[in-house]
Amino acid sequence: MPRRLLPALLLTASLMGLVACGDKPEPPVAEKAAGHVFTAARTEVDDLKPIAGTLTSYKMAEASARLSGTLVDLRVREGDVVQKGQLIGRVQDSKIAPQTSAYSAQAAAADAQTVQARAQYNRVKTLFDKGIYAQAALDQAEAGYKSAEASARAAHAQVAASNAYGNEGAIYAPDSGRILRAPVPQGSVVMMGQSVATITAGEPVVRIELPEGQGRALKPGDTVELSVPGRTASGTITQVYPSVSLGQITADVTPSGLQDLPIGARVTAYIRLGRRPAVVLPRSYVQTRYGLDYVRLVQPDGHVVETTVETTDYDATQIEIIGGLNSGDRLAAYGGQ
Known part of the structure; x- marks a missing residue:
């Protein structure tokens, strides 16, 4: 053995001896279960499918x-x-104002021509009454007066139309x-x-899309649980659209209590597709740390041991246990609830 390795080996052996001779750490004291104890059981529950929906509206009015x-x-x-x-x-429209001004000037000119035609008609009528002018002269003056009046009315109508167009x-x-x-x-x-x-315009709705096979279970009037971060609500299916688009069926859920959310907000809807057996716990009985889910298993002597379980979301308030627990296991809540 090379001489330079001997001191290192002696030092390592000495340290191992010290560790072996030291006091062993005491095992942690098992905690007693406190608070309510929940008994896990496999029961028939609603087969809920979480669907990502969007808060929208029945009507979108365009101004x-x-x-x-x-x-x-x-x-x-x-x-x-x-x-x-x-x-x-x-x-x-920058062209409307000049056009209206031009039409107004034409109307003023037509009014002046009307005044002149009326005066001419009155003069001819006076001379006709005295027997100086013939009937033909009176008829001509009357026609000119009526034509001037009609031109004035047309000019004013054009001004009104231009103003109305501007008001558009x-x-x-x-x-x-x-x-x-x-x-x-x-x-x-x-x-x-x-x-x-x-x-x-109108009340907001949560619009959801499901595959055609699952969408056939949707019926107007069914109750749907809704969830957004930090809040839960309920809703009612008010419309199931009769068409299938890209293999998806669309439905609208009228929510209760989400009216203050902005249009376009993401909402999770839990759709009932039937019944199935499952082990479901309140979320307070499961804790996630470092990507693993733990439950507090109560032993026959009343002490609590933590164990890992496999879970999946069930709804906004409960979680489903896929593996790691047996029916009849007793659990203590986290936080002593």
Whole structure:
């Protein structure tokens, strides 16, 4: 053996001897079960399938521009609540004002011609009454007067039409609701029919999609449990769409208690697909640490030992045990509940 290895081996042997001669650590004191003890049992439960849904609305009303021009005024922003008929913006066409001015000038000229034609008619009628003018002169003057009046009415109608077209620039809320999107900034050029704001009208719904085979179990009126981070709620299936798209069936769930969530929020819906046997525990009896799930198993003498189990989510308040427990095992809750 090389001489340089001898000191290292002696040191290692000395340390091992010290460890062997030292006091052994005392085993941890087993904890007694406190609080309510839950007995695991395999029972018939609802076969729940968690489905990712989206909070949306039955109706999406579009507030659109009725003429092309510049969005000179926008009075709402995303999240605002509006009422049906409320003015939310205005589009201005720069060509309308000059056209209206031109039509107004034509109307003024037509009014002047009408005044002149009326005066001419009155003069001719006076001379006709005195026997100076013939009937033909009176008829001619009367026709000129009536033609001038008709021209004036047409000119004023053109002015009114131009003003009405200019008023088409006003954008009103088509329905009561909340502004979901207002993507066009003030000062932008918009085209006729372009949407300036999207309004969520009506009660919100959670829209879900299931494979066709499972979707056949959905029925209007069924109760559905809903879950968002930190909250749970319930809902009722109000509509099952009759068409199948890409092998999926779509349904709407009307929630209770989620009206304050923003449109587009993700909601988990637990759909009942039948009944099956399972071991289900309240979530307070399971604790996850470092990627492993633990339960506190109560021994016959009342002491508690932790053991790992395999789990999967059952619903928002309970968890299903897949493996690691037997029916009849007694469990203590974490936190002494």
